[in-house]
Every structure is written in C-alpha cells, then in structure tokens.
Amino acid sequence: MxxxxxxxxxxxxxxxTPFSTSVGRRSGAKRPLxxxxxxxxxxxxxxxxxxxxxxxxxxxxxxxxxxALVLREKLTSATGATEAGEDKxxxxxxxxxxxxxxFAGAPGDAKPLVVDxxxxxxxxxxxxxxxxxxxxxxxxxxxxxxxxxxxxSSRVKEPVPTDALIFDQKNCEFLTPVFAARxxxxxxxxxxxxxxxxxxxxxxxxxxxxxxxxxxxxxxxRETGLPVTVxxxxxxxxxxxxxxxxxxxxxxxxxxGSFSIPDLPAGEPLEFQVWHERSTGxxxxxxxxxxxxxxxxxxxxxxxxxxxxxRDLGTLQVPAAAIRG
Amino acid sequence: MNAFAAQAGTKTPSGDLICRETRxxxxxxxxxxxxxxxxAVVLLLVTxxxxxxxxxxxxxxxxxxxAKQRLKPEQEQQVATIxxxxxxxxxxxxxxxxCGLDAAKLQLAAGPVRSDxxxxxxxxxxxxxxxxxxxxxxxxxxxxxxxxxxxRDYRPGVFKFKSTERADKPTHADLVMVLxxxxxxxxxxxxxxxxxxKIDALSEYVKYLSIRGEVELALMRAFFELDDExxxxxxxxxxxxxxxxxxxxxxxxxxxxxxxxxxxxMEADIDxxxxxxxxxxLFYGNKANCVxxxxxxxxxxxxxxxxxxxxxxxxxxxxxxxxGLEQADEASTxxxxxxxxxEHRAELAWLDRFQKVLDGNALPPRTIRPRNxxxxxxxxxxxxxxxxxxxxxxxxxxxxxxxxxTVPPEDIWHIVNxxxxxxxxxxxxxxxxxxxxxxxxx
Numbered sequence: 001m002x003x004x005x006x007x008x009x010x011x012x013x014x015x016x017t018p019f020s021t022s023v024g025r026r027s028g029a030k031r032p033l034x035x036x037x038x039x040x041x042x043x044x045x046x047x048x049x050x051x052x053x054x055x056x057x058x059x060x061x062x063x064x065x066x067x068a069l070v071l072r073e074k075l076t077s078a079t080g081a082t083e084a085g086e087d088k089x090x091x092x093x094x095x096x097x098x099x100x101x102x103f104a105g106a107p108g109d110a111k112p113l114v115v116d117x118x119x120x121x122x123x124x125x126x127x128x129x130x131x132x133x134x135x136x137x138x139x140x141x142x143x144x145x146x147x148x149x150x151x152x153s154s155r156v157k158e159p160v161p162t163d164a165l166i167f168d169q170k171n172c173e174f175l176t177p178v179f180a181a182r183x184x185x186x187x188x189x190x191x192x193x194x195x196x197x198x199x200x201x202x203x204x205x206x207x208x209x210x211x212x213x214x215x216x217x218x219x220x221x222r223e224t225g226l227p228v229t230v231x232x233x234x235x236x237x238x239x240x241x242x243x244x245x246x247x248x249x250x251x252x253x254x255x256x257g258s259f260s261i262p263d264l265p266a267g268e269p270l271e272f273q274v275w276h277e278r279s280t281g282x283x284x285x286x287x288x289x290x291x292x293x294x295x296x297x298x299x300x301x302x303x304x305x306x307x308x309x310x311r312d313l314g315t316l317q318v319p320a321a322a323i324r325g
Numbered sequence: 326m327n328a329f330a331a332q333a334g335t336k337t338p339s340g341d342l343i344c345r346e347t348r349x350x351x352x353x354x355x356x357x358x359x360x361x362x363x364x365a366v367v368l369l370l371v372t373x374x375x376x377x378x379x380x381x382x383x384x385x386x387x388x389x390x391x392a393k394q395r396l397k398p399e400q401e402q403q404v405a406t407i408x409x410x411x412x413x414x415x416x417x418x419x420x421x422x423x424c425g426l427d428a429a430k431l432q433l434a435a436g437p438v439r440s441d442x443x444x445x446x447x448x449x450x451x452x453x454x455x456x457x458x459x460x461x462x463x464x465x466x467x468x469x470x471x472x473x474x475x476x477r478d479y480r481p482g483v484f485k486f487k488s489t490e491r492a493d494k495p496t497h498a499d500l501v502m503v504l505x506x507x508x509x510x511x512x513x514x515x516x517x518x519x520x521x522x523k524i525d526a527l528s529e530y531v532k533y534l535s536i537r538g539e540v541e542l543a544l545m546r547a548f549f550e551l552d553d554e555x556x557x558x559x560x561x562x563x564x565x566x567x568x569x570x571x572x573x574x575x576x577x578x579x580x581x582x583x584x585x586x587x588x589x590x591m592e593a594d595i596d597x598x599x600x601x602x603x604x605x606x607l608f609y610g611n612k613a614n615c616v617x618x619x620x621x622x623x624x625x626x627x628x629x630x631x632x633x634x635x636x637x638x639x640x641x642x643x644x645x646x647x648x649g650l651e652q653a654d655e656a657s658t659x660x661x662x663x664x665x666x667x668e669h670r671a672e673l674a675w676l677d678r679f680q681k682v683l684d685g686n687a688l689p690p691r692t693i694r695p696r697n698x699x700x701x702x703x704x705x706x707x708x709x710x711x712x713x714x715x716x717x718x719x720x721x722x723x724x725x726x727x728x729x730x731t732v733p734p735e736d737i738w739h740i741v742n743x744x745x746x747x748x749x750x751x752x753x754x755x756x757x758x759x760x761x762x763x764x765x766x767x
Binding site: 056057058059060061062063064065067068069071072074075076117151194195196198199200202204205206207208209210211212214216217221222225233234236271280282283296298324325 | 383385386388391395398401402405406407408409410411421483491492546549550552553561562563566567573611612613614617618628630631634648652678681682684685686719721724725726727728729730731732
C-alpha cells in the first residue's frame with residue numbers, strides 16, 4: 001500500500017532537469033553543444049511547467065452558472081415551490097415475503113483474526129476468533145447475514161417497539177454480526193466481558209464506553225442507507241454491521257440463509273434492496289439474475305403481493321463471483 | 326491555484342541562474358544560439374506567468390466521494406450546479422434562508438483580500454484560513470500536506486472541540502473559542518489579535534463551508550438512492566433539495582445552541598489527593614479504560630494504529646481501489662463475452678480514475694495518536710471544564726469514546742483531576758510534596 005501514498009512534488013522534477021544537464025556541460029563537452037544542451041533543458045523545463053498549470057488533482061466539471069441562476073430563482077420563488085407529487089397507488093391488507101439465500105461457491109476456511117490485546121480474555125484457553133464476513137452453512141449452503149429491506153413503504157402495521165433490542169459483546173466479539181433495528185427503537189448495547197469495550201457505530205456519531213458487565217442505551221435518530229459498521233476502537237478486530245430503518249421492514253438472513261418479512265403492505269408495488277458485506281456489487285449490493293423480479297445492478301428488485309399472501313421466493317442462488325474472495 | 330503559482334515562482338530563478346552564468350561566454354561567438362536562449366526564456370516566462378492568470382476562485386468538488394459513488398461527469402456537473410444555486414461561489418457566497426446564516430458576515434469573510442474603506446478589510450477567510458483549510462474548506466490548502474495533524478476538512482460537518490454532546494454540532498461560541506485560542510499542539514494558531522467582529526464573521530463562514538460540504542456529500546450519496554426511472558438525475562425541486570437535503574443539515578446546526586452538556590460543579594471542598602487517587606483507579610480500571618489507548622504510562626502509546634474518521638475515508642478508498650485492482654488482475658478477458666468485456670473495461674477505467682483522485686485530491690492517510698497526557702498540552706483547551714467535555718462526550722471524529730452514561734459525573738471529575746496531575750511527577754505522598762515538572766526532575 002505504501003508506494004501509492006506519495007505526495008507528488010512537481011517542484012523536484014523541474015529542479016532536477018537543469019541541474020543534471022549543467023553537470024554534463026562541465027565535464028568537458030564543447031561550448032556549442034553545451035549551450036544546445038542547456039537550451040534543450042530549458043525547453044524541457046518549459047514543457048514540464050506547462051502541464052503544471054493543470055495541477056495534480058482531478059478537477060470535476062465546473063457548475064453551469066446560467067442553470068444555477070434559474071434553479072436558484074425556482075427554489076426561492078414561492079410559486080411552483082413544490083412540484084405536485086403523483087399519488088402512489090396504495091393497497092390494503094398485509095402480506096409476507098420469504099426466501100432463502102444459498103452460496104454457489106466454495107466459501108473456504110474463515111481466516112483467524114489477529115488478537116493482540118487483552119489476550120487473557122480475548123484468547124482465553126487458546127480460544128480463536130474468526131473472520132465472520134462470509135458465513136455459509138456447511139450442510140445447507142445457506143448464506144447468512146444477507147440484509148434485505150423495503151425501500152418505499154407507504155404504510156406500516158406495527159408501531160415502533162418500545163422494549164429494547166439487545167446488542168451484546170462477549171469474548172471480544174459482537175454476538176450479532178449484522179443487526180437491524182427501527183429508528184426510535186431503544187438498543188441496549190451490552191458488554192458481557194470482564195474487560196471494558198467501546199462501541200462505535202459509524203455514521204451516527206455514537207461511540208460509547210461500555211464498562212465491564214454494563215450496558216448503555218442507543219436509539220437511532222435516522223435511517224442508514226445501507227448498513228453501517230460497528231467497531232470497538234480498543235479491540236480493532238471487532239466488527240459488526242447495523243441497519244436502521246423507519247418502518248422495520250428489514251430482514252437479516254439466518255444461519256441457513258432463510259429470511260422472512262411479515263406484515264408488508266399488500267396490493268402495491270414494493271421495492272427491496274439486498275446487501276451483503278462481501279458483495280462485489282456497488283456498495284455491497286447483491287444483484288441476481290432474476291428478470292421477473294427486475295433485479296438490477298444496484299441490488300434492488302420489485303414485487304407486488306396480494307392481501308394475506310405468503311410469497312416464497314424459494315432458493316436464491318448467490319453466484320461465487322458475486323462475493324469477494 | 327496558490328499551489329501552482331508557488332511552484333511556478335520557484336522554477337524561474339533556477340532557470341534564470343543558469344542562463345546568466347552561461348550567457349557571457351555565448352554572446353560573441355554564437356548569436357543564433359543566444360537567440361534561441363532568449364526564445365526559451367520568453368517561453369518559460371509566458372508559460373509560468375500563465376498560471377497566475379487564474380479566473381475567479383472556484384469550489385472544488387468532493388472528488389473522493391464522487392469517485393466512491395461512481396458518479397458520471399454529467400452527475401458531477403449537476404451537483405456542482407445545484408451547489409452553485411444553493412451556496413453561490415467563493416467570491417459571492419449565499420445560502421438558503423433555512424440555514425440561518427448571516428449574509429453580511431459571509432460577505433466580510435469571503436472573496437479575495439480587499440479593502441474598500443480605510444481600516445476595513447474583506448476576504449478574511451482567504452487572508453487567514455485558506456492556506457491550510459483550502460478555499461472549499463476541504464482541509465487541502467497548499468500547506469496542508471506539510472502539517473501534522475492535517476488541517477480540518479469541514480465538509481463532513483464533524484468538529485472535535487465543543488461543549489455539546491458527541492453527535493451534536495459545535496455552538497457558535499465553540500467555533501469562536503477555537504479561533505481565538507487556537508488548538509495547542511497543532512498547527513492551528515490563535516487569532517486573538519483579530520477583532521471580535523472578524524472572528525465572528527470567520528466562524529460564520531466556517532459554518533457556511535461546513536453546511537455546504539455536508540449538502541454536497543448528501544447530494545452525491547443521493548444518486549444511489551434514485552429509482553431507475555429517474556435516469557440518474559436528482560430531482561431539482563424544493564421538496565427534495567431544500568426539505569430533504571438542506572433542512573436536516575441546517576436544523577442540526579441550529580439545534581446545537583440548545584444541546585450544551587450539563588456539567589455539575591465539582592465539589593468545592595473536594596479532597597484533591599483522594600480525588601486524584603480515585604481518578605487513577607478509574608484510568609487504569611475496567612470502567613473508564615483510559616489506559617487501553619493512552620497507555621500504561623499515559624504517554625499516548627496504547628493504541629497507535631487507529632485512524633480518525635477523515636483519514637479512515639481515504640484509507641477505505643485506497644483499500645477499495647487496491648482490492649478492485651487485485652480482482653481485476655485475476656479476471657481473464659479471454660473467456661468474457663462482449664458485454665462482460667465492456668463492463669470489465671469500465672471497471673478498470675473507474676479504478677484508474679479513483680487512484681488518480683486519491684493521489685491528487687486526498688492526502689496520504691495518517692494514523693491518529695491518543696493524546697500524550699504527560700505534556701499538559703490539550704488541543705481543545707486546558708480548563709478542567711474542557712477536559713470534562715472531552716471525557717463526557719468523547720471526541721467526535723476521533724476514536725475517543727464518550728464516558729457519559731456509564732461513568733457518573735463525579736467520577737469524570739476524578740479522572741479530570743488525575744489527568745491534570747499527570748504532567749507533574751509526585752515523588753512521594755500525593756498532595757503533600759510540592760509538585761514538580763517531570764522535565765525538571767530529569
């Protein structure tokens with residue numbers, strides 16, 4: 001990784017050219033040739049200084065100022081402030097969506113994590129911690145920890161639960177590798193270890209010290225787009241993912257790869273987003289070849305359910321190429 | 326632009342020097358060559374002065390985020406145009422009224438350094454701040470690469486030293502305090518010699534750049550959320566741009582003024598020796614766990630390979646590019662069909678551009694050191710109250726977690742007292758011996 005981190009100093013490259021040629025001149029060459037060398041060097045220096053004007057940085061496109069003025073006018077004028085949004089079709093009743101993800105490739109052995117702190121607890125009795133970014137059930141090939149959530153809910157059946165969801169850490173590992181919660185739902189962040197941890201949920205500014213055996217409550221204030229990382233800065237190998245949704249229409253696939261989202265709004269078009277930590281897709285999106293579901297490259301598919309229907313998508317096969325090796 | 330001018334300036338003298346040294350010998354015998362020399366010098370001058378003729382200052386797009394989100398040039402253009410509509414240009418800033426920013430203060434701070442009335446100067450930001458923090462507030466001014474820690478990049482809207490809870494924005498007074506006192510132990514100097522009005526204007530301008538940067542990030546991330554039928558263009562109506570994108574950012578800044586941390590007074594007749602002893606116990610104990618990062622000796626050597634949030638973004642991007650290149654290396658174009666080959670080439674082009682962006686538009690990621698508590702130098706202020714804020718709320722953007730909730734206020738005060746005792750070596754019974762600076766003892 002190191003070689004990539006050079007700070008480009010164009011200064012140096014322009015300085016060295018004239019100097020190196022002037023040394024050549026002193027070492028006995030005849031005058032006319034020397035002066036040609038010199039002038040040549042100066043022309044090279046000019047050549048180098050020309051692209052220097054462009055800078056080493058990648059410049060993005062400049063704004064279209066005329067369009068900007070028109071847009072500013074539109075945003076500040078009271079009239080036409082909001083374009084009339086078309087009414088989305090709304091259905092009645094509720095339905096369930098379920099299915100099962102299986103992994104078509106060979107998962108390989110999980111890599112052991114480097115545990116170099118608090119070893120008396122974290123690698124007690126020779127205990128080893130393993131990388132959990134790809135968990136495939138040996139017998140059923142089920143792919144665990146695939147996240148699936150609804151993008152466009154028009155209505156919600158259940159109110160936000162008030163009882164706390166438990167998010168625990170033990171033996172220097174978060175017990176839930178991927179967890180989902182609703183915005184406004186209290187999450188009891190626990191520490192069942194005899195040592196202290198801190199829990200840092202990216203994108204939320206939550207980073208709290210959790211003393212041994214204690215807990216603290218976190219409530220997500222807004223939705224995360226895709227799942228965000230949960231880490232412990234004291235023990236850098238600890239990692240989990242969290243996803244917070246307003247409506248709670250979210251599932252994390254179980255150890256056998258199965259998932260089920262109940263009480264979905266029926267009779268209207270639904271769009272789901274699918275994500276996995278190790279996906280090769282854009283930002284972790286899982287895209288499958290499912291033309292009838294219009295499954296696209298952003299990892300989204302569309303479906304409409306009938307009232308009281310339990311739709312089983314069956315076995316959804318995630319190809320080996322969709323997961324980073 | 327300053328960077329280019331500076332580079333061009335240093336080039337000319339070195340070229341000149343060689344020319345003068347040789348010219349005396351060349352003139353009599355070699356007229357045409359001498360002419361050539363003149364042509365070269367003129368060319369050099371023309372090309373280098375050309376750099377000086379830059380147009381009005383412009384904002385730089387957040388290319389790292391753009392590359393991360395794989396935005397197309399027309400999408401970058403749309404972001405630039407929306408930002409110009411909402412926030413104007415560096416010479417003529419403005420902001421939607423929802424942001425509650427004072428236009429007069431922004432005008433005082435913005436634009437090139439100039440004076441229209443004797444004794445009154447405009448363009449304060451470019452006079453005092455832009456060298457390090459950059460015209461766009463991206464923390465990438467010409468001097469940034471040479472400073473450690475790097476200057477703050479305002480665009481994610483995260484600030485470390487404040488009197489509010491971890492997730493909250495700083496108050497206006499917090500920004501004023503940082504400007505007035507500087508940040509001890511970093512390159513941020515004190516601007517106490519500036520008048521209150523100027524510091525006030527600069528604080529407002531920092532807030533403006535930060536809101537602008539956060540809106541830019543939100544816009545760039547919004548492309549992923551678009552539906553297929555939007556055809557890769559963000560909607561340009563009030564409902565989306567103002568209510569969905571600008572308002573959440575603006576409201577967070579306004580909420581900060583009421584989000585002050587409630588600090589209970591330390592007991593007036595506290596037994597300091599006992600408090601320090603208790604603080605020490607907490608420092609090393611499993612409850613506060615300070616020792617894990619600040620080290621057994623308090624020298625800040627407990628956790629030396631972590632990154633702050635700003636550097637983590639760049640580090641993660643480097644990993645993405647590296648991983649992508651490795652994957653691309655493994656892929657064989659031999660057994661690809663036409664579509665796959667096109668996709669493969671697009672992926673390579675994206676990775677190549679991302680690498681260029683990381684080389685040219687970001688600084689090399691650097692680890693963050695936990696504070697060395699033996700020095701008595703605290704970035705965010707040395708008052709006991711400042712230390713209380715840091716421990717209570719943690720430091721946003723840094724790995725330092727909040728102790729709030731799990732460590733009661735009286736214990737936080739004990740830790741503050743212990744930390745304040747650390748720069749001194751107590752040789753004997755605490756509170757009895759005269760404290761001595763560790764340096765003097767050695």
